[in-house]
Amino acid sequence: MPQKEGLTSFGVFKVDEVLTRLLFRDVPLIAFLMFRFHLDIPEALPKLRSFRWKDFLVIPLTVFLLALTGMIIQKVYHVSTGFSGPLFQIQGPRTGFEWCLLSISTFFSAYAEEVFFRLYLLECWGISHLFSKMAPLLRGTLRIEPFPRTTPSIERSPFSWRPLPWGPVIVSSLLFALTHLYQGPLGFFQALGAGLILALVYLQTGSIHPPALAHGIFNLLVYLRIFFS
Structure with missing residues (x-):
């Protein structure tokens, strides 16, 4: 368990905890959602299968934006609290096996969270359906547009822009933050x-x-920074 000294949290990398999270949370969640997609939501499957070479261009940009946003928020937090020390200190993996396990679990966790919060919760179920039902009542005041359960697969540049369902995006992000x-x-x-x-x-x-x-790449870089800081 992590211990705290002031605002700094201390933890130790434990193989059993990582394996438990991987085998009893991440893998079952991905398997359940895949089964759910095949059974009831086949329109979600193209989002799991489609991966174009152009999408590789988006990944480093996304990692950069995640890092920049995190640094800005952390700077604001430090200024507002007056605390300038490290917030997390973790004793990292010591063997090659532990490093491999950390890398694998990091990407499995990332995929589990993205498939649930983005593909399943945001687009295929729940939030989007709720906003579609509420939109006729709220459109006049909040200007919320309904987001259809299915979206056509359109070949376009990864840097092209299209209108977004800001209501579901914000709500799903809040739920992600609550976890x-x-x-x-x-x-x-x-x-x-x-x-x-x-x-x-x-x-x-x-x-x-x-x-x-x-x-996954961003989380792994964060772990590396914490381990070697």
Whole structure:
């Protein structure tokens, strides 16, 4: 368990905890959602299968935006709290096996979160359907447009822009941020900013892979920075 000294949290990399999270949370969640897509939501499958070479151009840009947003939020947090020390200190992996396990679990966690919060929750179920029902009542005041359950697959540049369902994007990002409340206020706001960026990347590319890969790379870079700081 992490221990705290002031505002700094201390933790230790534990193989059993990582394996438990990987085998009993991430892998089952991905398997369940894949089964759900095949059974009831076949229109989601192209978002899992489509990955174009142009999407690789979006990944480094997304990682950069995630890092920049996180740094800005952390700077504001430090200024507002007056605390300038490290917020997390973790004893990292020591063996090659532990580093491989960390890398694998990081990308599985990223894919599990992106498939759930972006593909399933944002577009295929729940939030978008709710906003579609509420839009006739709210459009006059909040200007919320309904987001259809299915979206046509259109071949376009990854840098092209199309109108976005801002209501569902914001709500899904807030729910994503709530799952990071255990990291404190800073973790919540950083996750909120990251959720907005990842949702926009997903909707603009029409594929779950660019935000998931960028999410995994960014998390791995954060771990490396914490371990070696």
